[in-house]
Amino acid sequence: MKRKGNLSRLKEKGIELFFFSNGILAIIILIGIFYLLLSEGLPTFNEVSLKEFLTSTRWNPASYSEPSYGILSLIVSTLLVTIGSLIFSVPLGIACAAYLAEVANPKVREVLKPVIEILAGIPSVVIGFLGIVLVGPMIAKVFNLSNGLNAINGSILLGIMALPTIISISEDAISAVPEKYKEASLALGTNRWHTLVKVTIPAALSGIIAAIMLGMGRAIGETMAVLMATGNAPAFPASIFDSVRTMTATIAVELGEVPYNTPHYYSLFAIGLVLFIMTFIVNLISDIVLHKYGEGQ
Amino acid sequence: MKIDDLKQKIGFGILRLSVLVIILILGIILYDIISKGIGVIDWGFITKAPKDGMTAGGIWPAIVGTSLVTLITAVVAVPLGVFAAIYLNEYANQGKITRLIRMAIRNLAGVPSIVYGLFGLAFFVNILGLGTSVLSAGLTLGLMTLPVTITASEEALKSVPDSYRRGALALGASKWYSIRTNVLPHAIPGILTGTILGLARAAGETAPILFTGAAFSLPFLPNELTEMLSRQFMALPYHLYIMATQHHDIAKVKPLAYGTALVLIILVLFMNLIAILLRFWLRKKKE
Numbered sequence: 001m002k003r004k005g006n007l008s009r010l011k012e013k014g015i016e017l018f019f020f021s022n023g024i025l026a027i028i029i030l031i032g033i034f035y036l037l038l039s040e041g042l043p044t045f046n047e048v049s050l051k052e053f054l055t056s057t058r059w060n061p062a063s064y065s066e067p068s069y070g071i072l073s074l075i076v077s078t079l080l081v082t083i084g085s086l087i088f089s090v091p092l093g094i095a096c097a098a099y100l101a102e103v104a105n106p107k108v109r110e111v112l113k114p115v116i117e118i119l120a121g122i123p124s125v126v127i128g129f130l131g132i133v134l135v136g137p138m139i140a141k142v143f144n145l146s147n148g149l150n151a152i153n154g155s156i157l158l159g160i161m162a163l164p165t166i167i168s169i170s171e172d173a174i175s176a177v178p179e180k181y182k183e184a185s186l187a188l189g190t191n192r193w194h195t196l197v198k199v200t201i202p203a204a205l206s207g208i209i210a211a212i213m214l215g216m217g218r219a220i221g222e223t224m225a226v227l228m229a230t231g232n233a234p235a236f237p238a239s240i241f242d243s244v245r246t247m248t249a250t251i252a253v254e255l256g257e258v259p260y261n262t263p264h265y266y267s268l269f270a271i272g273l274v275l276f277i278m279t280f281i282v283n284l285i286s287d288i289v290l291h292k293y294g295e296g297q
Numbered sequence: 298m299k300i301d302d303l304k305q306k307i308g309f310g311i312l313r314l315s316v317l318v319i320i321l322i323l324g325i326i327l328y329d330i331i332s333k334g335i336g337v338i339d340w341g342f343i344t345k346a347p348k349d350g351m352t353a354g355g356i357w358p359a360i361v362g363t364s365l366v367t368l369i370t371a372v373v374a375v376p377l378g379v380f381a382a383i384y385l386n387e388y389a390n391q392g393k394i395t396r397l398i399r400m401a402i403r404n405l406a407g408v409p410s411i412v413y414g415l416f417g418l419a420f421f422v423n424i425l426g427l428g429t430s431v432l433s434a435g436l437t438l439g440l441m442t443l444p445v446t447i448t449a450s451e452e453a454l455k456s457v458p459d460s461y462r463r464g465a466l467a468l469g470a471s472k473w474y475s476i477r478t479n480v481l482p483h484a485i486p487g488i489l490t491g492t493i494l495g496l497a498r499a500a501g502e503t504a505p506i507l508f509t510g511a512a513f514s515l516p517f518l519p520n521e522l523t524e525m526l527s528r529q530f531m532a533l534p535y536h537l538y539i540m541a542t543q544h545h546d547i548a549k550v551k552p553l554a555y556g557t558a559l560v561l562i563i564l565v566l567f568m569n570l571i572a573i574l575l576r577f578w579l580r581k582k583k584e
Contacts, residue, residue, distance in 0.1 A: 008471060015473045016388050022377055023384035024394070026401040026447070029440055033408060036419045095315035103309055112316065114573050119323050121494075121569045123501025125534040126330065126558050129541045133551065134329055160322055167319075193305035214407070221409025223504040224534075228542055248411045248504070255415075255508050260423065272415040276408065283407035287400060
């Protein structure tokens with residue numbers, strides 16, 4: 001009887017260990033991604049200094065006579081379309097979240113939530129395709145350009161794709177504001193709009209900021225839509241009507257054509273490394289903000 | 298007081314308007330794809346391979362390829378996700394390691410898809426020597442989907458009342474037995490809902506399969522499954538990308554591209570619909 005007890009305890013321990021190993025898998029994968037990006041990306045710096053890599057605007061690793069590996073134009077392009085996308089997705093997303101959380105009646109909410117989920121479900125390659133055949137020609141017509149494949153096209157598409165993230169996390173944050181805050185405000189004689197703007201949204205601000213950060217992380221890392229719709233010119237952008245090429249698009253376009261283990265190949269992994277670090281920092285900040293806010297409740 | 302009322306009217310009006318704008322955006326997207334894609338889709342388009350440099354024929358190999366790679370994604374992501382969630386919700390105590398795991402999961406969810414593509418190329422294609430194949434692409438997508446399946450499964454497990462666990466334990470059942478017979482069966486619909494949403498996203502992804510296995514064109518399919526797994530494959534999202542960007546005659550392939558986009562959207566939205574219905578049914582059952 002005692003033997004059997006020990007055996008089953010051993011079995012339980014084994015089962016727990018099995019699940020534990022699956023639990024730490026996430027950490028292993030994250031470290032694995034980082035390690036591989038490092039080991040495949042670092043050889044780049046035998047060819048070019050880190051300073052030049054990050055501050056030179058000349059990206060031409062395929063050149064036979066004088067290859068150059070400066071990614072500043074790519075970083076600036078990425079930030080340009082990202083910030084452009086946030087300019088309209090942030091106000092629109094927060095307004096929609098506020099409506100869902102505070103104004104809409106439950107039935108309307110039940111209908112609207114799947115609508116936003118559908119928007120989130122549309123593949124980025126489809127959005128990129130529409131950027132070529134629908135949004136691009138529209139931009140070209142409105143602004144009288146020869147073609148509409150430029151930074152502003154990418155910004156519009158990225159904004160659409162960031163919307164569901166911003167809406168759903170902001171809505172959670174606004175809904176989580178304790179009822180007593182609103183009741184106190186209403187009891188003082190203010191109306192619902194005043195309460196929303198002066199009490200509820202400020203109280204939910206940390207969650208909303210986290211939502212914006214996550215939307216931004218999505219936009220920085222998005223590949224297909226910007227690859228298809230921004231025109232892919234790896235030069236320093238002078239305006240939002242210029243063709244640009246983001247970091248993600250550069251990897252996507254060039255990696256298919258380079259031979260393995262060449263300086264050009266390594267440099268694309270180095271871009272991946274920079275991208276990974278950028279999104280990691282953005283995610284970490286939103287994580288910390290969200291965590292703080294979770295404890296504050 | 299009157300002015301405040303006016304302010305509220307205008308304010309709520311703006312909020313309503315912003316919701317309408319979002320619905321309008323979705324409406325335009327769906328209307329454009331459906332109205333221009335529907336005329337292309339017929340039996341031949343679904344069941345034939347592309348021909349004449351993609352200007353004619355159908356998308357059958359891409360449908361098969363997308364289904365196969367999504368299946369592999371599910372085989373990787375679902376069990377690993379559920380096991381990890383069981384650890385986090387049933388076994389883990391709220392220590393440093395648990396916090397670290399949760400942080401890693403949230404960060405994995407934010408890693409750009411193209412970076413998963415780089416990882417897949419370096420690890421599955423080169424280090425493990427699987428080559429550019431359905432298997433490499435499916436494994437890459439599987440890792441990408443893992444954070445979604447873990448989070449969804451954990452939510453589902455969390456919603457199972459504690460009394461279920463305690464009831465079984467009080468009767469002398471072991472912990473694993475109580476999880477297996479009392480907790481998991483109640484969590485499965487919720488787990489399914491979340492994982493289907495994750496798989497729908499994976500089915501529409503392009504960047505992670507760009508260099509891990511997607512092929513420009515593949516006129517016929519291998520017969521043997523093992524051979525199929527070790528070969529490159531056509532996928533709907535990649536096929537759409539190629540037609541929209543790499544083709545010399547965009548006007549000629551544009552209708553077919555719309556048809557492909559519509560099939561892809563139908564596939565993804567169908568999976569979404571199943572998840573939404575499942576959740577709806579689940580909530581009804583609980584009430």
